[in-house]
Amino acid sequence: MNIILALLIWTAGGMGMYGQPDGEVTSLLQTSMSTVAKQPAAGSGNAVKSDPQQDEAPVVKGIYVTAYSAGGSRMEELVKxxxxxxxxxxxIDIKDDEGYITYKTENAKLQEMGKPQPFIKDMGQLMExxxxxxIYPIARVVVFKDTILAKKNPELSFVKSDGSVWQNGSGDMFVxxxxxxxxxxxxxxxKEAAKLGFKEIQFDYVRFPEGFEKRADSLKYTKSEQSRVDIVAEFVKYARKELEPLGIRVSVDIFGYAASVPAAEGIGQDFVKISKHVDVISPMVYPSHYTTGWFGSKTPDKAPYQTIKGSMEDTHEKLDPLGSYKPIIRPWIQDFTASWLGSGNYAKYGKKEVEEQIRALKEMKVDEYLLWNASNRYTKGVEYK
Known part of the structure; x- marks a missing residue:
């Protein structure tokens, strides 16, 4: 694939705490795509290939639901x-983008470290x-983007020379x-989500902040000899080991471009190393996330079929060497209009654009997918094949 220019990851400006999964405004990823070398094949290592939901889970075709929607009147429309x-x-958000636990919990440890904000007033009723x-229930847990935990425990975050906790341009803090x-x-x-009845845990923001490599030496924080890539992969491996006995799947959201570059060292995301330790991998391949030149498209947001097909070609190529350890590929696709890209750079997304993405997935033998719309307003009349 001949890709030119650098990738700029865009996010839904003005969407607040319910923006794109793993998607605050990002910095330019400078990558010379003309000489991209493919990631070497990764061995199975200590991964255990067993799908705890193999006999229970459907071929998942799902939607994102905020805790506010799940606990409010919007849920009736979404269930219909x-x-x-x-x-x-x-x-469904169980721990959201700000770090709020979105339901009432009696767990003393969670109360001490976090902050329950019961958008979902009756979790039992929701699960029933x-x-x-x-409806197959998946709990979204935002991991290392956590303003609540960082404020309560600065020693678990990144501290500037003046003693304050570092935050990005949007005011978000990471741990x-x-x-x-x-x-x-x-x-x-x-684990509590599993006890409540969720069948899968989807971890999001499994990474360092964007551009971390530029500030890694100026911030005060605990670290070891392990690289950022290795420590993030170690967390995923640890989480799966802890959760597998409970009979639930572990999935991880990851930047879509991670399938097309050797590794995102700055933020600590290696597509293969993370995928090796999960049951499901969910690359965020929204066409609006790609800039001119990706997959041969001048305007990727206007070419949903072409963009999704190209991203899936790269995904398969990256993960095929894992053999039997290759996880289920379940991408996040776009059901929103990226007007922030500016005139001429985006398409108004509707039935055709959503179905074109699904068609591309089907042709690439990817049967599962998730639809993202931050406000949970999904296009009507779509044929979800």
Missing amino acids: LVDDTELNAMV RLDKHE NPYRKEVWDYNVEIA
């Missing part, structure tokens, strides 16, 4: 959408509703992937 179509799953309508306390806190949330 699933009932009336071939959709069959919901990804999902079960009644045969340190090198800290085992952070791992255990998020795994504890995932």
Whole structure:
């Protein structure tokens, strides 16, 4: 593939705490795509190939649901959408982009470290509703982007020379992937979600902040001899080991471009190393995330079929060497209009654009997918094949 220019990851400006998965405004990823070398094949290592939901899970076709929607009147409309179509799953915020635990919990550890904000007032009632309508429940847990935990425990975050906790341009704070306390806190949330009835835990923001390599030496934080890539992969491996006995799947959201570059060393994401330790990998391949030159398209957002097909070609090529350890590929696709890209650079997304993405996935033998719309307003009349 001949790709030129650098990749600029865009996000849905103005969408607040419910923006793209793993998607605050990002910096330029400077990559010379003319000489990209493919990632060497990764061995199975200590990974255990066993799908705890193999006999229970459907071929997942799902939608993103904020905790606010899940606990409010919007849920009626979303359940009807699933009932009336071939959709069959919901990804629901259990720990959101700010770090709020989105339901009431009696867990003393979670109360101490986090901050419950019960957008979902009756979790039991919600789970009964999902079960009644045969909706496969997936709990979204945002991991290392966590303003709540960083404020309460600055030593678990990244501290500037003046003693304040570092935050990005949007005011978001991150916690340190090198800290085992952070791992255990998020795994504890995932374990509680499993007890509540969720069949899968989807970890998001499994990475360092964008552009971290530019500030890694100026911030104060705990670290070891392990690289950022290795420590992030170690967290995923640890989480799966802890959760597998509970009979639930582990999935991870990852930048779509990670399938097309050797590794994103700055943020600590290696597509293969992470994929080796999960049941499901969910690359965010929104056409709006790609710039001119990607997959031979002048305007990728206007070419949903071409962009998705190209991204899946790269994904298969990256993961095929894993053999039997290759996880289920379940991409996030776009059901929103990226008007922030500016006139001439985006398309108004509707039935045709969503179906073109699904068609590309089908042709690339990818049967599962998730639809993202930050406000949970999904296009009507789509054929979810």
